[in-house]
Amino acid sequence: MTALDRTPADLLRSALASDPARPFVTYYDDATGERVELSVATFANWVAKTANLIQGELSLSAGDRLALHLPAHWQSAVWLVAASSTGLLVDVAGDPAGADLVVTGPDALEAARACTGERVALSLRPLGVRFPVTPEGFLDYAVEVPSQGDRFAPFVPVDPEEPALVVAGEELTSTQLVERAQGDAERLGVGPGGRILSGLGFAGWAGLAAGLYAPLAVGASVVLCRNLDQGALERRVADERVTVSAV
Template identity: 40%
Template sequence: MSIPAIQLMTELRSGQSTSPRLTWYGPDSERVELSGRVLDNWVAKTSNLLQDELDAEPGMRLRLDLPAHWKSVILALAAWQLGMEVVFDDAEAELLATADPGPGAAAGGFDAVMAVALPALAMRWQGELPSGAIDYAAEVRSHGDVFMPHVDPEASRRAVLTSAGTVLTHGELLDGFAAAHDDGLRLLVPAGDGLEAALAQSLGAWKGDGSVVLVHPDVVVTPKLLGDERIQGH
């Protein structure tokens, strides 16, 4: 039986696949909208990058040193689809995804460091990268749109280590980590609450066949935004 993250991606790409599933409002008037099909496409490409270039496999850990952002949500879903464990803060991990790939990150004992450029239209990292760091934005687009795991992940493996120190397995991800929401909800998720909260809220919305509007702290949530996006929960 496949793990919940794989089942979730299957449902997002095969249900109302052209409907918005993840919408991002960022600074500088950024608005990025991903349908179920496009979201799955990004997650598949990222899973293939992790597996084929970084030798990621079930049981390995990915530390997300990133704010709540549409790209960090993609990275978490890709790691879970692979059967990896997602960790935050200063937790030990084999792989690191960061928006600050300075010398400290490169020398932190990771097998690989991915530099994640956050501006919406960034096609590559601006400026020099430390030796050995991988440019996520530049590399991910060359990978396949369909993900086939080399090793089938197991539901009993660790999926997330929360900042509070709680460990949840892949089998518990949608029932123990995901927030509870009504079905079909168009949910406002404030990015200022942090990545861990954004992931829990997003998984809860998608579990119920809903969608997410993730909003950067610098963006004012106006009645017009709520109306334009048809937000039902926040």
């Protein structure tokens, strides 16, 4: 992180400049046996492609509202930072009817249909594969994102003092988000090069901080666990060289 980093997208750019090859997100789903590891560079590529999808194909811009209905997942983390790159306001589990864009997994498709704007669905299947049949009224993220550009530049610079995140009813600007993430990293005891294991969901700030924002703010990495098998926890901590756990 540098003194100029005031948004999550800024933090990712600094991480990419510092050490693009280091692991950033290691994702487990203990219900499916899935494991995915993304380096900083690979994660940043997914973010760039997703940001290009938002700005280009979906024609959304800074200030538009994204209702995010996704679990703690590596693709959720991608969407959160891509939204920061484009200046969208992310409303975690927000009302789709009041959103310009809804992004959802398979479990919330019906509720997401209340959005009269753009709708994107993620299968959340291993390796990020597409739906067998695209849900009616939605774009399939896995179909749309691969063709997007690998580099992203916003049409208009993102204002770090504008609202960036609504979670559990609390609204944060990008600057507030970054400052809080730094504070949480200190509270959790994670620093540069550290590895935090998180089994928390993304519905509240604690899970978002442990599972994305705190490690991003301090140059650490995250082992993100969905459907965490407590019986596997001790071995995973050892195998993944975890320094801090938030479960």
